[in-house]
Amino acid sequence: MSLPAIPVNPLSNPKGTKSLCELCQQTATLQCPQCRVTFYCGDKHHALDWEGIHCKICPLLAPFRALSLSQPVGRTAQDRAAQERTDRLREIVELTLEEGRTLLFGGKHNLAVPAALQCLKFSKELYGTRGLDLVQPFLVLAEASIGLSRLGHAEEYLSQAKFSLIQPDKAKRTSQSELDLMKSKLNRIYGLLYLAQNQTHKARNAFANDIYLSSIANGTTHRLVAGGYFYLGNSFLKEGKSLVALPFHQLVIKIWIDFFVENITICQQDINAKEGISEKIEFGPSVQAESSETLKALLQHHSKRAYHFGDGALKQLLASLSMLYFLFRDSESAKKYAEDALQCDTMEYRDLDQILNSLANK
């Protein structure tokens, strides 16, 4: 929990500077007692920001702000300061973006908003007010707004993202596949918006575009495409076409299980792995949040009898959940799901048994 905020006295500011609330840009009356560079209009926003993002970036902010204010003498010193500033900014941007996504997948939309706002702010500071780098924070904001049922805001953020996306990329820093991925993400969020607005036809079109674009970038069975399949399946499910939704969701399971098997194999081959988990695995908490939310939702569909997966697919689903928990160091849940998966009465996917047995016995 955060320390109680301390009041600020606007009169003590240097002339011309005005402290504004981090979240709503109103005149601030409170400031963070630790970094002393972040201001709030009231307790409510202070608490929200702290829980959403500030607890993570607070220690990073003070040195960064100090760096911005310092005025080094001499060209090399100036260059070094500028370089350090950019490095720190980039670090903060990446951290906030990842945090925002993780919160989104965890369903904590209101907490994701401060993270995305911070990300947007620092991205603007780092890259300027227009450009491709603002697309990601806008998209996180839009998704959070959809989660909070603020569809008008979501639409606004989405059009901002779309606008940033069509800006000419003068520096050519972004490759075509990255661009495709961004477009695919944009389409995905548009799809979610249409789904929330009950425009299923438009939603399906958006998700289809999403799948196509991310497939172009990474192939049809990459984990980045899985989200598109999942949502398109969901929109069919919403229309009551469970038979159509089924192949989409089976595909999602297949993609995730392949992904986890690959990573588990890396862990098993790595001798230096601590507690069986290798350092070589390259994915962050947002992947964990996405996969676990997706797979749990699928399990829920199955148990609610929206459709029937069949024993083979169910085994795959449980196995992938088990591996997911193992990779994120929750061995209790991993064991539970592994045992469930082993109980599935099927002759398919015998190759999973070895991994499952080792997980169940840990």
Next chain:
Amino acid sequence: MAAALPPIQSVSIPHQSVRVPVLSKKDTLQENKVTPVKQGIAGLTDLDIARHRQSYLHNTSVALLEEGYVNSFIEIFSLVESQKMQRELAGKDSGHYYDPLLPAEPSKLETLAKHLGLAEKLQRQGKLAEVCSTLDKLAHECKQTDSWLSDHFYKKSLSISELIEGDEGRKLAESHKNLGLMHEYQDSLLQAIQDLEAYFKMCQRHGETWHTDHGENIMDDACEQLRRVYTKYADTLQTADPVAAIEYVQRAYDVIKLSSYIDKQAEACYLLGVAYREAKEYKTALKQFKSYHEKAKHNRDDDGVIHACDAVSDTYQLMGEFMRAAEYQKKILEASQRADINTAYTKACASLGGIYNRLGLYEESVTYFERSNEDSTAMNGGVSNVQFGVANAHHQMDNYLDHVLDYSVQTDLGIASFKDEHDGTINVSEDCTGSQDGEEDY
């Protein structure tokens, strides 16, 4: 500054010069309702505009996904990828490097999407047999232009037909047949043989109950397909490995014997004979040809009989038994006269002429060549004419030799007069005979 500008002349619009159709207030209101304020370009929606901007592949994929055909989407995508990869592997010198790729061919993409979508829909409904038919149809459509696609879909159809239960494997058999025919089309005959043999074996088990679309017994079809491929394969082997070639021709004959196609059996028998003859096993070849002859006689097939006799006679000639060869050529004469087949008759006459010429029986030779010449002047150009001439010359040579060997004044004179009047034509013989007669007169 603004005041310095000349005043804009007001344009007077003549009232009532243009008649505007009078609309009631109600009408205009309704019209306003129908046309929305922001209509977009020429009535297009956002989605339509996007569709015009995107690539064919993009549109096709999106259309498939919107309908929920996710497996078809993945399949088309992987086909596109594999085509690209194949092309890169083949390299720029391959000749096909600059052929258009699938994404550049909207009509093909459309065909693929249509059929695959339908197949997926049917599969969802559990109608596997219809899935196979759809895939077969698609494969058939691709056969001419993209045999690799066709191959892919036939294989897919085969793998699906393996799952079908309750039709005793009928669909599986058909898939084997389709794949076999496809391989035959691609000239990979060994694979074709494998598939068609599988088809044949399945048909053998259910030969009595299964029928083709035309109502024939399926066994006949299977035998015929297999025979054709065996024969084709044997053809390719003939120069490289004559022994193996004979084996395949033998197989073709064995297989076709199981069918009810009598003419095809005869043909296979003949080909077997030819194969043995090529391998210089004349006796076996002769046996086959004779059996072919019997079959043809049994079928009252005059063409067949002629063909058979010709083959037998040919083989006897190769064996050096010219009298027997002549015997069979005479059989051809009979048969061709009976069936009134002029060409065969002429040919047989020419062959007989040739045989007798070889045997030194010039008189017979001349007779047959003359017959052949009479018939064939129109058809054959100068060839038979020359043959006739040569035979005649051989015949006259005997006479000439007689004159030279039985030397006397008279014969000498005869030869001299022959040489004097010799004008290089065929009439020489008459001169000679004339002088002979003259000698006797002396």
